[in-house]
Structure formats: C-alpha cells, structure tokens
Amino acid sequence: MSKKWTIQSIREYVEKNTDTKLLSTEFTGFSQKLDFQCACGTTFQKPWKKFKENKQQKCDVCQPPKESR
Ligand SMILES: [Zn+2]
Secondary structure, eight states: OOOOOOHHHHHHHHHHHOSOEEOOSOOOOTTSEEEEEOTTSOEEEEEHHHHHHSOOOSOTTTSOSOOOO
C-alpha cells in the first residue's frame, strides 16, 4: 500500500502522532532527508521512510540509532 505523501499530509501525521515538529517545507520523495525538530529542541534530519516505517521519530540523543534486540 503506497499512500501518496505530500508535505502537508506529512506535517499532519507528524503533528498528530509525534512530539516532533516538521521543519521542511517541501517533500520530494521517501529518500529525501526532511528537517525535523525533536521535542527536546534538537533539530535533525531523517528520511520520511525511516521516520514513518522505522519509527525513528526523535533526535539521535533521545532515540539513539541502534536496533534493539
Ligand atoms: Zn531529542
């Protein structure tokens, strides 16, 4: 199932489902790195694919990029 994401639907998703804020104003594709601001105030970049599918929705400090076993 591939929902067609737009910068607007992404912003709504991020607002409704996370404490993170979307800073980017355009979305060109799943591999594009979007700018986010974590609830702690740190800004970070994450491709939408990872943000959405891998639930990497915080900065590297709040959510270290390590797979839990
Ligand atoms: Zn953080």
